Amino acid sequence: MLSQTVLDAINQQIKHEFDSAYVYLSMVAYFEAEDLPGMAQWMRAQAQEELSHGMRLFDYINDRSGRVVLQVVDVPPAEFESPLQAFESALNHERKITLLIHELYGVAQKENDLPTQVELQWFITEQVEEEKSADLIVQHLKRIGNDQPALLLLDRELGQRKMEDEG
Helix, strand or coil: CCCHHHHHHHHHHHHHHHHHHHHHHHHHHHHHHCCCHHHHHHHHHHHHHHHHHHHHHHHHHHHCCCCCCCCCCCCCCCCCCCHHHHHHHHHHHHHHHHHHHHHHHHHHHHCCCHHHHHHHHHHHHHHHHHHHHHHHHHHHHHHHCCCHHHHHHHHHHHCCCCCCCCC
């Protein structure tokens, strides 16, 4: 059984994961409005991934006989100055989530909750991948600058990302 401290912290992380999905859905709307369907597809897949992360924690709480208490998600930003700024925002968001996962791991350590520490190892590894992929796109967009044909090529490439079941 989960301690109340760990339970509260995991419920908070579920909120953060669902917040992340909203952030990425907001970026989908931005990229769709900018006629960049590939980037919109990439962000749509990212939103789906974040929902699956939240559901993984949701199921984990249930597996440990805890009670999920859903919280209100934050309103995401709706406008971005450029594709680069949107992806920089995504990268910064992933870095924030990484810190939150690390804090949650620290709570599990302090509470001597070994099963939660093991479960969170998956999230720690996942965050390395999340940051790497967002950072790579940021670096590509910086190199592209104002080169519209290169932007369209990157958009096409990013549109090949498929939805995945992360559970």
